[in-house]
Amino acid sequence: MRKVTPIFFLSAALAAATIYSCKKSGDHVGQALSQGTEVLEMPAMPYDYSGSGFGIPVDNNKAALGRVLFYDRHLSINNSVSCGTCHKQALAFADDATFSRGFENRLTGRNSMPLQNLPGPNVFGGVGISLFWDGRSSSLNDLILRPINNHVEMGVADLNTIPAKLAELPYYRELFSAAYGDGNITNERISESVTTFLQSIQANRSKLDRQQQGEKVMNAQELYGMTLFDSKYNCRSCHTLTPAVYYGTMGQNFVNIGLETTPTDKGRAAITGNPADEGKFRIPNLHNIALTAPYMHDGRFTTLEEVIEHYSHNIKNAASLDSRLKGPDGKAMKMNITTDEKAALVAFLKTLTDYEMITDPKFSNPFKIK
Numbered sequence: 406m407r408k409v410t411p412i413f414f415l416s417a418a419l420a421a422a423t424i425y426s427c428k429k430s431g432d433h434v435g436q437a438l439s440q441g442t443e444v445l446e447m448p449a450m451p452y453d454y455s456g457s458g459f460g461i462p463v464d465n466n467k468a469a470l471g472r473v474l475f476y477d478r479h480l481s482i483n484n485s486v487s488c489g490t491c492h493k494q495a496l497a498f499a500d501d502a503t504f505s506r507g508f509e510n511r512l513t514g515r516n517s518m519p520l521q522n523l524p525g526p527n528v529f530g531g532v533g534i535s536l537f538w539d540g541r542s543s544s545l546n547d548l549i550l551r552p553i554n555n556h557v558e559m560g561v562a563d564l565n566t567i568p569a570k571l572a573e574l575p576y577y578r579e580l581f582s583a584a585y586g587d588g589n590i591t592n593e594r595i596s597e598s599v600t601t602f603l604q605s606i607q608a609n610r611s612k613l614d615r616q617q618q619g620e621k622v623m624n625a626q627e628l629y630g631m632t633l634f635d636s637k638y639n640c641r642s643c644h645t646l647t648p649a650v651y652y653g654t655m656g657q658n659f660v661n662i663g664l665e666t667t668p669t670d671k672g673r674a675a676i677t678g679n680p681a682d683e684g685k686f687r688i689p690n691l692h693n694i695a696l697t698a699p700y701m702h703d704g705r706f707t708t709l710e711e712v713i714e715h716y717s718h719n720i721k722n723a724a725s726l727d728s729r730l731k732g733p734d735g736k737a738m739k740m741n742i743t744t745d746e747k748a749a750l751v752a753f754l755k756t757l758t759d760y761e762m763i764t765d766p767k768f769s770n771p772f773k774i775k
């Protein structure tokens with residue numbers, strides 16, 4: 406264990422200036438700070454962010470800068486929303502709302518995604534990576550500026566205004582200097598440092614991970630759920646627990662699971678223009694699944710039981726329904742999962758929660774409300 410490092414306010418003068426009061430409280434949404442003030446609290450030495458599951462070294466100063474940017478509301482047009490507003494640590498960096506609220510309370514079109522085990526630019530040779538529900542981004546580095554620019558999320562139409570805006574805040578010069586050797590603020594550095602921070606967030610200490618590393622931590626019901634998941638119901642034929650598969654293309658990672666006969670959201674087809682891709686979405690990473698309700702790209706299911714009931718009885722005959730979810734007659738399969746089996750599957754899915762990741766201070770919001 407690392408020693409506890411003293412918390413300090415970057416410097417006395419800096420701390421005073423770091424406190425910002427929200428003048429236009431009407432603009433604020435979510436956890437509004439209407440009358441409050443936010444203070445940036447950082448450890449004297451950056452946390453140790455190494456140990457990315459992909460064996461890629463993580464630069465601690467870049468990750469520390471990326472963490473501050475991730476939680477800084479100044480990255481939105483009216484200082485109301487940060488990445489952390491829709492990506493909450495306690496929820497594996499997903500959101501518990503069906504659709505999340507951006508600046509001016511605008512609603513996103515899809516359910517927020519957990520952020521964990523994300524491949525940075527050096528992972529899998531940087532090729533074949535699919536990000537977002539529809540895979541419209543293939544590079545984590547390029548993705549970072551998109552939410553800032555997005556007209557629903559953070560609303561900054563002209564990204565070129567961001568560096569000058571951040572330069573007015575007292576804490577960035579020192580943080581950029583530590584990470585890059587000089588205090589210049591550029592969008593490239595913003596992307597790279599947030600990427601570094603995100604890449605350091607690894608879900609790999611769940612009960613299932615530990616069981617797979619040889620510890621005997623899963624009980625009989627959980628193990629039974631695992632055999633149902635792996636073999637009887639073939640869930641693992643899609644949901645492998647390996648990031649190379651759920652973020653890498655591997656040819657097969659967009660699938661229609663028959664939520665609707667005619668998909669409301671075209672999903673992958675909106676990107677490829679191919680009608681055969683209608684209603685296909687990226688196969689989600691099930692790490693921390695117990696924390697990321699509601700479920701599916703549109704947040705339609707509130708509980709894991711409802712998700713399993715979908716597979717059990719409610720798969721629809723969509724044109725692009727995946728063959729793994731069809732019966733011998735070529736129609737939507739009915740798995741007829743029994744009550745005991747459902748309970749075991751849910752118990753198994755709950756073994757995927759990494760409690761260390763969601764409570765680790767190095768991933769937490771460094772802005773404290775005073």
Ligand code: HEC
Binds near residue numbers: 487506
């Ligand atoms: C207003 C809510 C909101 C804000 C603010 C927001 N996001 Fe997201 N994020 C989402 C939603 C919704 C999705 C899924 C979008 C989709 O697939 O169409 C998403 C998806 C992502 C993904 C893709 C994850 C994956 O597995 O493919 C990443 C990475 C991400 N966001 C990072 C960020 C970063 C970094 C910021 C801040 C610069 C940010 N987000 C700000 C709502 C938000």
Ligand code: HEC
Binds near residue numbers: 661664684700703
């Ligand atoms: C043919 C591939 C495939 C099979 C087989 C499959 N799934 Fe899925 N699963 C998906 C896709 C794709 C999604 C996302 C669909 C969407 O949002 O439109 C999904 C979504 C989920 C979700 C919600 C994830 C989230 O983040 O919202 C859970 C939980 C889940 N599946 C569990 C299971 C279980 C349990 C089984 C076995 C009974 C199973 N899946 C079988 C492809 C599959």
